[in-house]
Amino acid sequence: MEENKKTCLYDRHVAQGALMSPFGGFDMPIQYRGIIEEHNAVRNACGVFDVSHMGEVIVTGRDATRFVNYIFSNDVTPASAGQCLYGMMLNADGGVVDDLLVYKFSETKYLLVINASNIAKDEAWIEERMNDDNPDTPGHPFRVDVEMVSDVTSELAVQGPEAEKVVGEVLGIGCSDLTFYTFKETTFKGHDILISRTGYTGEDGFEIYGADGDIVAMWDLLMESGRCEPCGLGCRDTLRFEVGLPLYGDELADDITPVEACLTMFVKLDKAPFMGRDKVAAQKAAGAPRKLVGIELADRAVPRHGYEVLDTDGEVVGHVTTGYQSISVGKSIAMALVDSRYAALGTPLGVRIRRKVFPCVVVGKKFYKKSYKK
Amino acid sequence: MIRFSESHEYVRVEGEYGFIGVSDYAQKQLGNVVYVDMPEPGDELEQGEDFGAIESVKAASDLIAPVSGEVVEINEALADNPRLVNQDAMANWIVKVKLSDPGELDNLMDEAAYEAFCNKG
Numbered sequence: 323m324e325e326n327k328k329t330c331l332y333d334r335h336v337a338q339g340a341l342m343s344p345f346g347g348f349d350m351p352i353q354y355r356g357i358i359e360e361h362n363a364v365r366n367a368c369g370v371f372d373v374s375h376m377g378e379v380i381v382t383g384r385d386a387t388r389f390v391n392y393i394f395s396n397d398v399t400p401a402s403a404g405q406c407l408y409g410m411m412l413n414a415d416g417g418v419v420d421d422l423l424v425y426k427f428s429e430t431k432y433l434l435v436i437n438a439s440n441i442a443k444d445e446a447w448i449e450e451r452m453n454d455d456n457p458d459t460p461g462h463p464f465r466v467d468v469e470m471v472s473d474v475t476s477e478l479a480v481q482g483p484e485a486e487k488v489v490g491e492v493l494g495i496g497c498s499d500l501t502f503y504t505f506k507e508t509t510f511k512g513h514d515i516l517i518s519r520t521g522y523t524g525e526d527g528f529e530i531y532g533a534d535g536d537i538v539a540m541w542d543l544l545m546e547s548g549r550c551e552p553c554g555l556g557c558r559d560t561l562r563f564e565v566g567l568p569l570y571g572d573e574l575a576d577d578i579t580p581v582e583a584c585l586t587m588f589v590k591l592d593k594a595p596f597m598g599r600d601k602v603a604a605q606k607a608a609g610a611p612r613k614l615v616g617i618e619l620a621d622r623a624v625p626r627h628g629y630e631v632l633d634t635d636g637e638v639v640g641h642v643t644t645g646y647q648s649i650s651v652g653k654s655i656a657m658a659l660v661d662s663r664y665a666a667l668g669t670p671l672g673v674r675i676r677r678k679v680f681p682c683v684v685v686g687k688k689f690y691k692k693s694y695k696k
Numbered sequence: 697m698i699r700f701s702e703s704h705e706y707v708r709v710e711g712e713y714g715f716i717g718v719s720d721y722a723q724k725q726l727g728n729v730v731y732v733d734m735p736e737p738g739d740e741l742e743q744g745e746d747f748g749a750i751e752s753v754k755a756a757s758d759l760i761a762p763v764s765g766e767v768v769e770i771n772e773a774l775a776d777n778p779r780l781v782n783q784d785a786m787a788n789w790i791v792k793v794k795l796s797d798p799g800e801l802d803n804l805m806d807e808a809a810y811e812a813f814c815n816k817g
Contacts, residue, residue: 357753358728556754622731624751647730676749
């Protein structure tokens with residue numbers, strides 16, 4: 323069996339007693355003190371996550387803007403330098419290859435931040451796309467260079483209402499000037515780093531990219547300060563889930579479209595042609611066969627990924643993509659991909675949890691209100 | 697008398713009845729318990745078969761019957777407050793059964809053997 327990769331913070335996680343588990347090909351911390359404590363620290367104060375497992379790809383060259391727009395569902399053309407955009411890479415069938423953040427440095431340089439579990443697939447897919455015809459210059463491929471830099475890039479996410487103060491005061495990285503979904507290149511102890519006001523928790527916060535040594539030094543400073551809870555992927559999942567953010571592998575997959583996942587606002591159909599566009603446009607017009615919804619149970623039983631969702635006659639109409647007994651909302655809730663005929667708010671459904679079927683009802687999937695600082 | 701299974705359930709035997717729960721080791725491994733899926737009184741448990749589940753934030757774990765018997769009572773307090781399992785797993789049993797085959801207890805570990813089993817990792 324192939325051994326999992328380790329991030330530059332692996333020794334810190336083990337020394338600090340984190341529960342480690344494989345995720346996306348890496349040995350990652352799932353929890354330190356406990357998912358509930360860490361979750362609440364991020365909602366109420368500040369937590370730090372090692373997200374060095376994330377993949378990074380740099381696209382440069384004359385056709386960089388055109389190429390990124392060809393592989394990415396959102397539109398980078400109107401974005402200014404220093405802006406981040408969320409979107410997806412789509413396959414020809416409109417399914418989601420991956421969801422990602424794109425950082426625009428200039429018209430000729432972009433950073434793509436992709437999911438750890440998809441690094442190999444995405445890299446191969448992006449390389450294939452480089453050989454596609456540039457629709458602007460038929461018969462010619464894109465004039466771009468693509469550099470895979472995941473192995474030399476580490477990343478921390480500092481998240482929570484206190485994050486701005488902690489990053490500024492503990493790490494000495496000025497970040498008050500950053501607005502939501504913007505980034506800048508700056509320095510930490512004289513070394514180049516990148517910081518963006520982004521995250522995956524529904525709270526204000528920052529993501530910081532740098533070389534291993536700098537990321538480890540930042541982690542140590544944050545720990546010494548006592549102002550930042552070390553957090554594992556366990557609460558990263560409960561936090562993102564409560565605010566309705568999708569996770570690739572749960573809500574998104576090669577055979578799930580952005581229309582089904584209710585992410586069409588991140589697919590700009592009116593920009594120049596891009597991969598997957600026509601399928602998404604057709605499905606948007608005709609209606610998707612399935613839709614991602616929120617469901618809420620009356621009982622405390624926990625609906626989990628893969629559990630069947632049933633109509634009131636007991637017929638299977640979908641499955642749970644992510645579910646928890648929510649920490650901040652205090653109810654058993656889930657996101658589920660269901661037959662669109664059952665997607666209307668208030669539709670009564672059931673979830674099979676082991677031997678029993680628990681009644682539930684379709685609700686909005688933003689279970690907890692985001693508190694971004696815009 | 698108390699006996700433990702390799703899947704970390706215990707049965708505390710009082711006369712012809714057994715009180716079944718999960719061990720302190722198990723509750724620590726699970727972390728915050730958020731739900732206990734219990735059978736109904738009258739259900740028959742069979743040694744080695746699952747009879748419910750215990751859920752932490754992250755995952756559901758099957759409860760495996762350490763002994764066979766009919767459920768005569770479930771611990772209703774756990775329905776409202778599943779965290780009692782974290783507070784005192786040994787006091788907060790999950791089901792009370794009427795033992796159908798006390799000979800099955802011989803397949804289980806006593807406290808010393810169970811402790812050694814957990815330490816072995």
